[in-house]
Amino acid sequence: MANLAALELDRPETVISPARLRVVLLGCGTVNTGVLDALELMPDRIEIAAVVTRRRRPGQTGRTAWLTDIRDAFDTGPDLVIDGLPDCPAAEKALDLAVERGIHVISANKAVIARRPDLEARAKAKGTRFAYSAAVGGGVPVLETLQRLTASGETIQSVRGVLNGTSNFVLGLLEQGIGFDQAIAAAQAAGFAEADPSADIDGLDAAAKLALIARKAYGTAPDTQSIPADSLLAIEPGQVCGARENGLRYRQVAELSRSENGDLDARVRLIALPEDHPLARVENEENSVEIVCESGLKIVLHGKGAGQAPTAGSVLADIRDLLSGGEE
Numbered sequence: 001m002a003n004l005a006a007l008e009l010d011r012p013e014t015v016i017s018p019a020r021l022r023v024v025l026l027g028c029g030t031v032n033t034g035v036l037d038a039l040e041l042m043p044d045r046i047e048i049a050a051v052v053t054r055r056r057r058p059g060q061t062g063r064t065a066w067l068t069d070i071r072d073a074f075d076t077g078p079d080l081v082i083d084g085l086p087d088c089p090a091a092e093k094a095l096d097l098a099v100e101r102g103i104h105v106i107s108a109n110k111a112v113i114a115r116r117p118d119l120e121a122r123a124k125a126k127g128t129r130f131a132y133s134a135a136v137g138g139g140v141p142v143l144e145t146l147q148r149l150t151a152s153g154e155t156i157q158s159v160r161g162v163l164n165g166t167s168n169f170v171l172g173l174l175e176q177g178i179g180f181d182q183a184i185a186a187a188q189a190a191g192f193a194e195a196d197p198s199a200d201i202d203g204l205d206a207a208a209k210l211a212l213i214a215r216k217a218y219g220t221a222p223d224t225q226s227i228p229a230d231s232l233l234a235i236e237p238g239q240v241c242g243a244r245e246n247g248l249r250y251r252q253v254a255e256l257s258r259s260e261n262g263d264l265d266a267r268v269r270l271i272a273l274p275e276d277h278p279l280a281r282v283e284n285e286e287n288s289v290e291i292v293c294e295s296g297l298k299i300v301l302h303g304k305g306a307g308q309a310p311t312a313g314s315v316l317a318d319i320r321d322l323l324s325g326g327e328e
């Protein structure tokens with residue numbers, strides 16, 4: 001580990017005050033290209049040890065090693081791993097290895113983090129950072145807001161919103177009479193949808209985000225697969241178009257609430273909302289989230305939920321927190 005001064009606290013998490021972090025980027029697609037561009041402007045605080053991609057990048061030169069083997073990248077001795085991989089076994093193994101080796105993790109990979117709650121728990125027990133602000137809301141600070149609310153003594157009653165920018169973007173195009181495949185291709189070209197967009201379309205991406213929200217709000221979460229989710233494929237594109245003509249807009253709405261006996265209810269539904277409903281007014285890749293606390297406090301967050309700049313911005317905020325030794 002390079003030059004890390006660790007300050008022990010009276011809880012398992014440890015606040016770090018590093019001078020310079022040695023960083024490995026896992027993946028360099030939409031998200032991590034933006035992260036890399038920003039980190040290259042911070043040579044006094046960040047050293048890029050390696051970047052790992054699936055395919056070779058023979059044209060890449062300079063001091064950074066461009067690798068295709070994740071283990072080779074770990075052998076460069078990073079302090080921090082930034083995970084911009086898709087949901088895949090390689091990502092799960094990489095995060096496992098990072099936690100095992102006591103390497104800080106910052107990830108945008110909501111599917112893996114939701115499926116493997118042990119990763120965060122083990123990292124915390126070891127005193128290493130495991131942050132994933134970008135995994136929910138893209139650039140919208142959903143998890144950060146929940147963290148602050150619970151830290152200030154609020155109890156979360158419910159969270160409801162449009163959490164998947166890709167499906168919202170696709171629904172917007174279907175409303176205009178554009179075909180499903182063309183709408184997906186446009187979402188991919190814009191950097192919102194991954195190569196395999198099925199998790200977005202089937203509501204699993206929103207379900208994984210709900211699981212992470214529940215973990216932040218209540219310290220426990222339902223299994224993503226157990227969350228009922230409507231698929232966009234269950235409705236005809238013409239239905240979306242027809243609804244719009246009748247003053248209704250289909251939205252993929254993710255909902256989480258806790259009953260008085262503490263049971264969590266989470267679901268992802270496709271709902272036709274009146275066009276003046278706040279969630280109906282969420283456009284393109286935007287996300288909008290309403291958090292209601294038992295005290296009556298209500299907070300509405302709104303902003304870009306996908307795409308390079310907002311998502312990389314959230315990853316960078318986690319990096320700055322780590323560099324400053326601030327709270328997760």
Ligand SMILES: NC(=O)c1ccc[n+]([C@@H]2O[C@H](COP(=O)([O-])OP(=O)(O)OC[C@H]3O[C@@H](n4cnc5c(N)ncnc54)[C@H](OP(=O)(O)O)[C@@H]3O)[C@@H](O)[C@H]2O)c1
Nearest residue numbers: 027028029030031053054055084085086090108109306307
């Ligand atoms: N895009 C968004 O707006 C957004 C928003 C929030 C969260 N996220 C999450 O952020 C993560 C990254 O998303 P993205 O949109 O940046 O994905 P992306 O553009 O598809 O990039 C994925 C990167 O991972 C690399 N990769 C894939 N499998 C690999 C393997 N087995 N070994 C090594 N490298 C591998 C790819 O390599 P090649 O370049 O060689 O193909 C590529 O560089 C995902 O988990 C996603 O859910 C994305």
